[in-house]
Every structure is written in structure tokens, then in C-alpha cells.
Amino acid sequence: MTTIHLIMRTIFTFAFLLLLVNGLMAQVFENKDLAITQLEKDMWVIETTDMTTMYLIEGTEKALLIDTGTKCEDLEKVLRQITQKPLYVVLTHLHGDHAGNINYFGEIYLHPADTLLMSHLQKPYEGKITFVDEGDVFDLGGKQIVVSHMPGHTPGSIVLLDWQAGNCYTGDAFGSGQVWCQLWPFSPMASYAASCSKMLNIMDQGISRIYCGHYPYVKTTFDKSYVKDMLELAKLIDLGTPPVPQPHPAIIPGIGAKNPMMSTLGQATIVYDPSHINSNQITQ
Ligand SMILES: [Zn+2]
Secondary structure, X not given: OOHHHHHHHHHHHHHHHHHHHHHHOOEEEEOOOEEEEEEXXXXXXXXXXXXXXXXXXXXXXXXXXXXXXXXXXXXXXXXXXXXXXXXXXXXOOOOOOOOOOHHHOOEEEEOHHHHHHHHHOOOOOOOEEEEOOOOOEEEOOOOEEEEEEOOOOOOOOEEEEEOOOOEEEEEOOOOOOEEEOOOOOOOOHXXXXXXXXXXXXXXXXXXXXXXXXXXXXXXXXXXXXXXXXXXXXXXXXXXXXXXXXXXXXXXXXXXOOOOOEEEEEOOEEEEEOHHHOOOOOOOO
């Protein structure tokens, strides 16, 4: 083969791969509230116009929706344009920007440690709540999604592991570049550091991509180096020696600290409450 043939073949192969990737990442639906994009085979990201995120995973028998976003009219009907399969609806945690549309669904799955937060939702939930915990499995047919408990952002934060794809869906458990800790009902910083260690251990066993809970801000996945930075930073805050601490400009009404602080190390930023570094499940 001549050099020119080799160059041409390389160009065509590259162009084909580019088409393949773009094909998988095609936007498949859009309305006034949200856009749906296929990111991988049998996996879609749903991004709302106010920057919240859901993920939809489909197996051969069932589908699973991770979180329910904010204001999305007729969300259940919108999802039916992507999949007709019976749907599990799993919440990574019970904050309003991840649980905003739960009343479209008759049953939701969440960790029991977050039920305290139910009182902070805008509307009470009228369906069935089924609790999940460490090691529970959603069998979608040819694809199993496993629950792992990662307290810190909230006491009942969970992540969802797709070992076959090497993916982890984390909600806000490790933030989307910046994680809020010590919101009410508080988890100690040490328990967040323990979750970071646990996540690193999981990533050592074959999980390589973290899909975070606010995908529109990052438009990519995080890898192990991000969690490593989070772990080091959480340890320093727990020891009372955060790098360059400074006031955080935003306050979260109802559940946020009155004077939140933030600290950054590498890719990680943690927002924390200096008066609740070691607090645990204090009632408001
Ligand atoms: Zn949250």
C-alpha cells in the first residue's frame, strides 16, 4: 500500500468514527422545558432549561429513570417517546431539583435517610415510596444497575452503578465540579470523605465514568482524578485546614447554611458550613 493510500484510509476511518460518535450523541427530542440527547447505546441524558439533569437507561425488559428534574410538563409522556418499557424511577436524593416531577409517577425509589427532606418539597408526594440501600439491584434485562449509598451531600444520597458500561450516575453526591455539604439535615464532613474513599475503591474495580447530576454545566464525565481531589479536600476541611477558604456567594433557602464557605483543590470545590463540620442529622 502506498503512503497516499495509507493516509486516505486513515482519514476515512477517522471520519467514520466521528460520524459514529456524533450519531450516538444525537439530540432526539426538544421542547420548551428540556432536551434529550442519546449519549451512549441505550442511555440518554435529559437536560432541563434550568440546568437540572435526568438520565434514562434502557434494558431489554425495563427502563430506569435517574432523578426527575424540575418543571417538565407531561414528563412521563415525553419519556414514552424514547422508551415504551416499564419504568423504574430512582432518585439519587430528595432535593427539589432532582425530584421536581415525582407526581407524574406512581412509584419512586429512594434511600430512607432522605425522607426527612420530603417536608421541603414544593408538593407532597402521593405515590408509593420504595426504599433502596447498598447493593440493591435494578434488573432491566441484559443490564443491571446497582445502588451504592454515598452520604455527604444529603444523608441518603445514592449513586447508581452500571458495571457493564463502566458508568456511575452520582446525582449531587460528588457535585458537578462543586459539591454542597452540610445542608440540612447535616452529614459530617468525615462521612463525605468516607464516601469519596468508597467511590475511589469502586472506580478501582472497573467504573471509569461519572455522570454528574447537573450535566449541562460540564457536558462531560468525571474520572477518578476528580474524586481523588474531592477526597483530599474533604479531609482537609474535616481537619479544620481547608485551602484558601472564602465565603460562598449563594445561600440555599431553608436547608442551606447562613454563612456558607467554599474551598477548592484541583478540580474539586466543596461548599461547607464551618459551624456544622461534625454535625449529624440535627433537626431544624
Ligand atoms: Zn442536591
